[in-house]
Amino acid sequence: MQKIIDFYNENIGLITPYGxxxxxxxxxxxxxxxxxxxxxxxxxxxxxxIKYIKAILNNWQKAGIRTLVQAKDENHKKKNESKEIEEWLNE
Incomplete structure (x- = not known):
């Protein structure tokens, strides 16, 4: 848990007790x-x-994502879908 708190404090901001x-x-x-x-x-x-992080984690739970590899695959898919939509809109 300390690794999670340290990452949050170093990259997002001082974590609250709620966080x-x-x-x-x-x-x-x-x-x-x-x-x-x-x-x-x-x-x-x-x-x-924390709200945005919760949304990501909740989506992963609903999708059955339990490993880092699965999460990276899902994130890569979403980025590609967004890129394809953007390209389609720019045609």
């Missing part, structure tokens, strides 16, 4: 690297909030 509680709950069912990857996505999207 710790939320991430602790997810860490019971999800591996640390998966939670950190969700935070990395939030940083890349410039959406540095």
């Amino acid at each position: 710790v509680e939320v991430l602790e709950d997810y860490s019971k069912d999800m591996p640390t690297d998966l939670i950190i990857y969700a935070m990395q996505i939030s940083v890349e999207a410039n959406k540095r909030t």
